[in-house]
């Protein structure tokens with residue numbers, strides 16, 4: 001099927017093109033989802049508006065104590081950027097296990113969000129990091145918590161001509177971790193993945209705990225019960241085990257060729273406990289200066 | 293509808309006319325006759341179509357040719373001057389890393405991207421294996437491929453120390 005290629009030189013032009021060309025026109029970032037969906041006939045793609053050359057949209061820069069990441073930042077950049085590794089280790093970890101090196105050189109953070117796969121690797125991390133997504137549309141800019149953008153398998157609340165321009169991580173998340181279980185170690189979509197972030201108060205009690213899982217529901221899932229249960233508690237193996245049980249109970253996975261629903265629930269529990277333990281170790285290391 | 297496109301491949305500039313849906317892979321093979329880049333899964337799973345885009349390994353099967361305008365593309369044909377072999381290619385021969393050969397162009401380009409990123413640091417065997425995870429060898433002759441890449445990385449590492 002013919003495809004018309006457009007390379008706008010500004011965000012404004014990109015939005016105008018998308019509005020003029022309508023439904024069959026898609027924004028193109030790395031193309032690692034879009035091109036494959038097109039080839040498989042899952043999406044009608046009559047035109048693309050190439051965002052990948054818009055200047056400055058791949059930048060990673062400080063934002064207060066946190067980070068501001070351009071939507072066009074590649075997985076490879078997230079994986080290797082020193083600030084991301086320190087301030088948001090979970091994000092570097094998730095980026096590192098997306099596809100192979102070739103895919104990571106192309107795949108973008110914005111594309112991973114907009115594609116809205118329930119098994120996306122960076123999305124649970126952004127939930128656990130309480131990230132905001134900055135979205136530009138014909139009527140202006142809005143800044144929304146990542147959770148508000150997710151509307152189900154392959155669906156977001158993005159309006160037709162809206163572009164994700166940035167992701168904001170408002171706070172440092174040194175105590176964060178991401179774990180992924182797949183059928184093999186590389187080049188594999190997650191059977192289940194888990195992202196957590198912990199903050200302690202001056203007394204060493206949990207000030208905030210955030211936990212999100214992938215591939216256990218129709219979208220990346222925040223386990224609010226476990227978050228509430230951990231707040232104000234002292235971190236301990238028992239606490240993390242209890243949180244893992246809540247994570248298992250909150251999961252509503254399907255059975256498919258990759259794994260049964262039962263096995264996915266089991267993984268949700270195991271990965272949650274391990275990720276919490278790892279995040280806690282990292283937080284202690286970051287505050288004491290002794291490496292984990 | 294065909295549109296003009298300027299592609300910089302292996303240091304040469306080409307003026308082409310290709311339609312919007314043409315992949316970089318097809319432009320290289322069909323328009324430029326550079327058939328070293330192989331065509332197989334068309335889903336970025338197997339890596340035989342790997343080329344360097346501004347020095348980084350990418351899957352040419354899911355890139356549109358028009359996306360690559362004004363960027364530097366290197367195919368396996370551009371790894372060494374015509375008639376000669378790059379040190380990495382020589383290492384593949386020395387280690388007997390080639391069986392049927394179909395994955396080798398993609399494997400060489402994938403490995404070259406890794407070596408360039410490594411930039412003379414000491415390699416780690418697991419890291420080498422991970423670096424080529426996106427490029428499959430259906431003969432499953434990975435050991436010798438990894439041997440060859442590791443040997444070349446060690447040589448570059450030693451060369452860096454000698455230069456100090």
Ligand SMILES: Cc1cc2nc3c(=O)[nH]c(=O)nc-3n(C[C@H](O)[C@H](O)[C@H](O)COP(=O)(O)OP(=O)(O)OC[C@H]3O[C@@H](n4cnc5c(N)ncnc54)[C@H](O)[C@@H]3O)c2cc1C
Nearest residue numbers: 029030031032033034098099108110111112114120121164
């Ligand atoms: C071999 C292979 C392995 C993979 N492995 C993984 C994996 O392990 N984990 C994982 O999570 N994913 C994986 N993926 C999926 C994919 O690489 C990621 O989802 C990637 O982040 C998508 O980004 P992209 O830039 O390529 O998106 P594109 O394909 O360019 O776009 C995806 C969708 O998002 C829209 N879009 C893109 N950018 C924006 C924006 N800024 N604003 C609004 N809309 C936008 C597009 O219109 C399109 O609908 C894999 C893909 C392949 C081919």
